[in-house]
Amino acid sequence: MLPGMRVVLKVGTSVLTAGTDRLHRPRMVDLMRGLAAVRAAGHEAVLVTSGAVIAGWEALGFPPRDRTVAEKQLLAAVGQGRLMHQYAQLADIYGLTVAQVLLIADDFRDRTRYLNARTALDTCLARGVMPVINENDAIALEQLKVGDNDTLSAFVANLVEADLLVILTDAPGLYTADPRTHPHATLIPVVERVTPEIWALAGGAGSHRGTGGMHTKIQAAEIATRAGTPVVIAPGDAPDALLRIVQGDALGTRFVAAVSRLEARKRWILAEVAAGRVVLDDGAARAVRERGGSLLPAGIRAVEGRFDRGHTVRLVSADGQEIARGLSRYAAADLARIAGRHSRDIEDVLGFTYGPEAVHRDDLVRL
Ligand SMILES: Nc1ncnc2c1ncn2[C@@H]1O[C@H](COP(=O)(O)OP(=O)(O)O)[C@@H](O)[C@H]1O
Numbered sequence: 255m256l257p258g259m260r261v262v263l264k265v266g267t268s269v270l271t272a273g274t275d276r277l278h279r280p281r282m283v284d285l286m287r288g289l290a291a292v293r294a295a296g297h298e299a300v301l302v303t304s305g306a307v308i309a310g311w312e313a314l315g316f317p318p319r320d321r322t323v324a325e326k327q328l329l330a331a332v333g334q335g336r337l338m339h340q341y342a343q344l345a346d347i348y349g350l351t352v353a354q355v356l357l358i359a360d361d362f363r364d365r366t367r368y369l370n371a372r373t374a375l376d377t378c379l380a381r382g383v384m385p386v387i388n389e390n391d392a393i394a395l396e397q398l399k400v401g402d403n404d405t406l407s408a409f410v411a412n413l414v415e416a417d418l419l420v421i422l423t424d425a426p427g428l429y430t431a432d433p434r435t436h437p438h439a440t441l442i443p444v445v446e447r448v449t450p451e452i453w454a455l456a457g458g459a460g461s462h463r464g465t466g467g468m469h470t471k472i473q474a475a476e477i478a479t480r481a482g483t484p485v486v487i488a489p490g491d492a493p494d495a496l497l498r499i500v501q502g503d504a505l506g507t508r509f510v511a512a513v514s515r516l517e518a519r520k521r522w523i524l525a526e527v528a529a530g531r532v533v534l535d536d537g538a539a540r541a542v543r544e545r546g547g548s549l550l551p552a553g554i555r556a557v558e559g560r561f562d563r564g565h566t567v568r569l570v571s572a573d574g575q576e577i578a579r580g581l582s583r584y585a586a587a588d589l590a591r592i593a594g595r596h597s598r599d600i601e602d603v604l605g606f607t608y609g610p611e612a613v614h615r616d617d618l619v620r621l
Pocket residue numbers: 265266267268269304422423424425426427428429430431432433434455456457458459460461463464465466467468469
C-alpha cells in the first residue's frame with residue numbers, strides 16, 4: 255500500500271488479555287511495536303482500545319460479571335487510567351507520544367462535539383502524536399453510549415477519514431460460522447459487500463470478556479465500508495499482523511470499500527440541507543468553478559443565513575447562480591467578519607483561526 259495512509263487499529267479485550275483475565279503485557283508490547291513500525295513506514299495511526307474494565311478488574315480484584323452498572327463504572331474509571339499508563343510507558347520505549355481521547359455516542363451525533371473531536375484527533379496526528387481512544391465507560395450509560403468498541407472504531411474511522419480500519423481479535427477472521435463452536439468452519443478471505451448472508455454468519459462474543467463478537471465487527475465493517483474505508487478483521491496473535499496488513503498482505507478477512515472516500519464525502523455533503531449562502535466574487539467563482547480550488551475569505555462578498563462551523567452552505571456567483579456546495583470552516587457570523595479579508599488576517603479579526611480556507615476544496619462539491 256502507498257505510504258501516508260491513515261490507519262485506525264481496534265484491539266479488543268480478547269487481544270489485550272490473550273485469553274486471560276488480565277492485561278497481557280507481552281501482547282501490549284507487540285501491539286505498540288506494530289504501531290511504531292506502521293508509523294516508521296510513513297503512515298499515521300489511531301488506536302481504539304478496549305481493556306479499561308479488565309484493567310479495573312485487575313486492580314480491584316472483582317470481576318465485571320454480574321456487577322451493578324455503578325460497579326462497572328467504577329471498574330472502567332479505575333482501569334482506564336491504568337490502561338493508559340501502560341500505553342504511555344510502552345510508547346516511550348518506541349519513541350512515540352500517545353494522547354488519551356475518550357468519546358461517547360453524543361460526540362458523533364452532535365455537530366459541534368463531532369467537529370471538536372475531529373479537531374482534537376487531527377491536531378494530534380498533525381503533531382505526530384498517536385490518539386488512543388476508548389469509550390468513556392465511566393459516564394457513558396444507556397443511550398449515551400456507543401456500546402461496543404467495534405462500532406466505536408468505525409465511527410472513529412469515519413471521523414478521521416481513515417484509509418484503513420484494522421480490527422484485531424482472537425479469531426483468525428470472519429468464518430463461515432463461529433470457529434469456537436464449529437470446528438469445520440472456514441475463513442472468508444474477502445467480503446465484497448455486507449449482505450444478509452454475511453450477517454447470518456455472525457455469532458456473539460467468544461468469551462465473557464468480549465462485547466458483541468463478530469456481530470459488532472460486521473456492523474463496524476458495514477459502517478466503515480459505506481463511508482469508503484476498507485476494513486480488515488484479523489488475528490491479534492499473528493506476528494506483525496498490523497504491519498503486514500498495512501503492507502497489503504492477505505491476512506484475516508478484508509471488507510472492500512463500497513464507495514471511494516471522496517465519493518462518500520461528496521454524497522454526504524449533497525445529502526445535507528444547506529443552511530446558508532455564500533456569495534463569491536468573480537475571481538473566487540472562477541477558482542472554484544474552473545479549478546476546483548478552495549474558497550478563501552478574500553473571495554467572499556456576502557454571507558447569508560445562519561450556520562455553524564461544519565454546516566453545508568451554497569456557494570453562489572455574484573449573479574446568484576449556485577456553483578458549488580461545501581462545508582464551511584467558520585460559522586456564519588465569523589465568516590461575515592472575515593469576508594473580503596486576507597487569510598493572514600483571520601486570527602487578528604476573530605482572535606482564533608480554523609485555517610486559511612472558508613471552504614476547503616476537499617469539502618466542496620462542484621455542481
Ligand atoms: N462467524 C464467526 N467468525 C469468527 N468468529 C466468530 C464468528 N461468530 C462469532 N465469533 C466469535 O467472535 C469472537 C470475537 O469477538 P469478541 O469476543 O467480542 O472479541 P473482541 O474482544 O476482540 O471484540 C471470537 O472469539 C469468536 O468466537
